[in-house]
Structures are given as C-alpha cells and as structure tokens.
Amino acid sequence: MRTFPPYFKPKFRFMRKSYQFLASSIAVLLISFSAYAQQVTVKGTVRSQASKEVVPAVSVAVKGTSQGTYTNADGQFSISVAKLPVTLIFSSIGYQDQEVNVTSAASISVDLKVNEALGQEVVVAATRTPTRLLESPVTVERLSSTALRNVAAPNFYEAIGNLKGVDVHTASLTFRTITTRGFVSSGNTRLNQLMDGMDNQAPGLNFAVGSMVGPSDLDVESVEVLSGASSALYGSGGMNGTVLINTKNPFKYQGFSYNIKQGMMHVDQKQRAAAPFYDWSFRWAKA
Incomplete structure (x- = not known):
C-alpha cells in the first residue's frame, strides 16, 4: 500500500469537483449548440x-x-x-x-403590389398622430421617400417647391425660404420648420435658414407641409404654414447607403471656365 509523507495532502476532493464542473459546462454547451442548430x-x-x-x-x-x-x-x-x-x-x-x-x-x-387606393398614405402633420391622408381634417402636401428619390431637383429642400401651394424663395446659393399662400419673403418668421418634432430655426434669427441646419438627402424619409392657418396646432409662429421633416428610423433603415450627384457648373463661362460638379454623401446606420 502506497503511503504519503505527512506534509503531503491529497487533493482528490478538489479534482472531483473540477471534473464535475467541466462535465456540467460541456453539457450546457451541447444544449446551447443543439438549440442554435434548430434555428x-x-x-x-x-x-x-x-x-x-x-x-x-x-x-x-x-x-x-x-x-x-x-x-x-x-x-x-x-x-x-x-x-x-x-x-x-x-x-x-x-x-x-x-x-x-x-x-x-x-x-x-x-x-x-402597389396600393392603388388614393389617400392611403399615412401623415402625422394634421393631428400629430399617424392618420391616413384621406382622413386628414386639413390639407397636407407630402413628399414620400420614393418621390424624393425620383424628383428632378438638386436636393430635397428644393423639391418642396414642387408641392401645391408652396413657393421657395431663393435668397442665395445655400439659403432658400419656404412660403405658402403667396406670402413670399426672405427669412419667413411666420412659418414653423420642425425636424422630427424639434424646432429647426436658427438661434437668434427666429426663422429656419433653409436646410443648412438639417439632415442630408439620405437621412430624409418624408416631408409634410401644412399651408396657412391649418398649422395652428403647432403654435402661433406657423400662421403661414408648417414644414415637418421626418428622418429615417435607424432601426428600419440600417446598413450603408450612398448618393452621388454630378453635373456641370459655370456653364455660362462668365466668371470661370465650365467645370464638373460632384456631390457625394454617405450614410451608415446600425441599431
């Protein structure tokens, strides 16, 4: 019979617990792999x-x-x-x-299949809740993501001028003002511009400076315009109308997307020679 020195203590009990823990871990892994394989x-x-x-x-x-x-x-x-x-x-x-x-x-x-029924588009401008366009109590002009993608305009903000009853006043190359019902002015203080429900006006100016402080074309999902006093729900500052810019939900629009626009500029060659124009934009969303 083998004997151990007095200073040596066997660790059989510790080794037995280690084997039990290892066996339990392997069993859990096998069950997990089996459940995953069933997916x-x-x-x-x-x-x-x-x-x-x-x-x-x-x-x-x-x-x-x-x-x-x-x-x-x-x-x-x-x-x-x-x-x-x-x-x-x-x-x-x-x-x-x-x-x-x-x-x-x-x-x-x-x-x-495309839904051919009229007025089935959902808008939120009229009552601040999702409502079918046909059931909206006021007139709402809307640009969907499909319309924004196919519209013949340099950007989504200029495309708003194609809506019924909407005028876009161009004060400079990057500053445009939306007006409705014929009240044309540069810097419309009687129009609300909201982006995802947040006031988009420039600090200190009391009006929105076009789309300079706002999303890019790739981030816009839809644009809704309420003309005239029908936008009273959004406050007294919108007596001339309200523009709602809705951006894309990162949970719905995930991944990488890009947009490339090109053309020619200085075609009149009065100030400089004609040159190509490029506008590249990228978007990445992961939620």
Whole structure:
C-alpha cells in the first residue's frame, strides 16, 4: 500500500469537483449548440411588382408571433425562426400587405403590389398622430421617400417647391425660404420648420435658414407641409404654414447607403471656365 509523507495532502476532493464542473459546462454547451442548430434562417429580397425596384424598410413579421425585422437599403432581409414552415407578413406604406408561406430555407423573392387606393398614405402633420391622408381634417402636401428619390431637383429642400401651394424663395446659393399662400419673403418668421418634432430655426434669427441646419438627402424619409392657418396646432409662429421633416428610423433603415450627384457648373463661362460638379454623401446606420 502506497503511503504519503505527512506534509503531503491529497487533493482528490478538489479534482472531483473540477471534473464535475467541466462535465456540467460541456453539457450546457451541447444544449446551447443543439438549440442554435434548430434555428432556421430565412433570407430573401423584396421588390416592387410594378417597377421591379428593391423596396427598403419593408416590415417582415412572423405571423402569430412578435418576431420581425426590416429590409435593408437593398431590399434584402434575414430572419431566424424556430422551425419551418412559417408564414411571413410583408407590409409597407404605399403597398398592399402580402403573406408568404415559407417551407424551405432557400432564398425567396417577394413582389409587393402597389396600393392603388388614393389617400392611403399615412401623415402625422394634421393631428400629430399617424392618420391616413384621406382622413386628414386639413390639407397636407407630402413628399414620400420614393418621390424624393425620383424628383428632378438638386436636393430635397428644393423639391418642396414642387408641392401645391408652396413657393421657395431663393435668397442665395445655400439659403432658400419656404412660403405658402403667396406670402413670399426672405427669412419667413411666420412659418414653423420642425425636424422630427424639434424646432429647426436658427438661434437668434427666429426663422429656419433653409436646410443648412438639417439632415442630408439620405437621412430624409418624408416631408409634410401644412399651408396657412391649418398649422395652428403647432403654435402661433406657423400662421403661414408648417414644414415637418421626418428622418429615417435607424432601426428600419440600417446598413450603408450612398448618393452621388454630378453635373456641370459655370456653364455660362462668365466668371470661370465650365467645370464638373460632384456631390457625394454617405450614410451608415446600425441599431
């Protein structure tokens, strides 16, 4: 029989506890890997049936659950579900809701039908709550993200001048003033300009200095204009109207996007020779 010196104490009990802890850790890892392996990832792309262009910020929800996601700037989405088959619900402003039954993990392609019904767009300018345009108690002019992307204007602020009853007074190259109902002036102190509900006027001037203190074209989701006294809900400073600039939600519009504009400047060649013009902008959002 083997004997140990008096100063040596066996550590069998400590080693036994270590083995138990190691076995428990391995069991937990195996259970975690097994649960993760049961998750199925469904990917796909959402396009407009009419134009075949990708549709960003489309809500993708798993029917019967609170699980969901949004399409990115390229119209792509990815969502993990517990098992197949599942039913995905696709919804977006300006399009009809669509349900798709997914039975395999293969990539799917969804074509959304354009909603032809008039007045179905959702606005918040009239009552400060989401309201369908057809049910709005006052006249609201709106530029959606699709209209802003396709409008023939150098930037979103100049595109506002294309709305009914809206005039844009150009005081300088970078300073433009929005007016309604014929009250044309440089620096309109009777018009409210709000960006995501925050007053956008320049400190000390008491009026908004165009879009100099505001978002870029890539950050704007929509623009709503209330003409005249119909904007009384936003205070006495808006007797001439109210402009609401709504920016993109980082939870809906994630990832990297860019916008490149180019053209020619100094075409009259009076001050200098004609030269190319470039305007590059980038946006990155992750939430």
